């Protein structure tokens with residue numbers, strides 16, 4: 001019997017119906033050439049589409065060249081970059097999933113090595129190899145940390161140019177088939193660095209109190225809303241808290257989320273952290289997580305999604321160490337969020353959604369699977385039923401162990 005679940009119920013936002021509540025959280029792949037997607041991006045994102053993940057976000061994509069985190073990050077400031085994404089959007093749609101696109105600018109965290117090379121600012125060697133020097137901009141002339149490039153504090157013209165870059169990028173993304181746009185205003189990158197009092201020390205209209213610090217992001221939201229179709233959902237990823245004393249707090253996020261809703265954002269994607277020197281998940285030299293006042297256990301950011309949803313009335317997406325189908329289902333049942341974004345667990349198991357549907361008994365006959373796999377996978381399950389215990393099979397591990405018994409008995 002097919003179980004009714006929230007995780008596998010569709011959600012309609014504006015004109016777009018997402019077939020289930022599972023979302024591929026944007027994941028930088030550091031595999032583009034001059035901002036142009038390679039076969040890697042196709043292989044990476046199309047796997048989640050074969051795995052029937054409802055909404056599939058491509059990685060943070062820079063709206064201008066200096067907005068890339070690393071020289072290998074994806075970009076969308078040229079038509080060539082945009083057109084390289086067409087096979088990806090087309091395949092995701094063929095699989096019945098929704099292609100989403102995250103627009104980003106790394107700001108004062110731009111111009112670094114890839115994480116597996118330390119994630120630190122580009123050095124002389126990189127510059128000799130043709131990567132850099134990088135033009136670093138930010139709200140104030142405050143570097144991310146000691147040893148990082150001091151950014152140029154943006155003037156009004158710089159701000160106007162970046163707003164324009166976001167709106168041009170959104171137009172291109174729509175043109176090549178993305179159906180949901182997300183603005184990346186989290187993790188210490190440009191837009192969030194304007195929000196946080198730890199990075200924004202300006203005393204003009206883009207600084208000062210929370211309303212001044214929100215201005216740049218809201219201008220970007222307005223510019224994007226103006227160029228994307230009325231029926232296209234707009235998401236905004238925020239860092240709900242900085243996780244440092246005197247930083248951005250959850251109450252600020254509630255205020256911001258109300259404003260975002262009024263400016264045409266449909267979903268607030270509730271992440272956290274990143275304003276300090278290191279990229280997300282950086283560990284110190286002894287392998288310990290960076291010291292912030294943030295716990296990073298299972299579902300650690302869900303309370304932010306819950307509070308923002310309850311207090312600002314906007315839809316939220318929960319993210320962060322959501323790994324178990326029952327955990328995901330419970331978050332939705334408890335109305336703590338409307339969507340569940342998953343990052344690392346989907347890299348570990350790109351068919352997480354299909355397996356979660358099995359675990360929750362939402363897809364007992366493998367109907368969710370692509371036709372090309374359905375027939376074979378269904379028979380695989382039946383083969384495991386050699387003792388008539390199919391109904392007792394509660395997860396895939398049992399199928400595997402039954403199958404290995406079948407083979408042993410041969």
Ligand SMILES: Cc1cc2nc3c(=O)[nH]c(=O)nc-3n(C[C@H](O)[C@H](O)[C@H](O)COP(=O)(O)O)c2cc1C
Nearest residue numbers: 025026027028059060319320321322342343344345
């Ligand atoms: C390899 C990697 C790349 C990431 N790239 C992005 C990105 O492009 N944009 C973004 O907003 N977050 C990025 N993140 C954060 C994830 O989207 C996600 O929020 C985070 O991994 C927490 O979710 P998880 O516990 O399910 O992995 C990245 C994380 C990882 C591990």
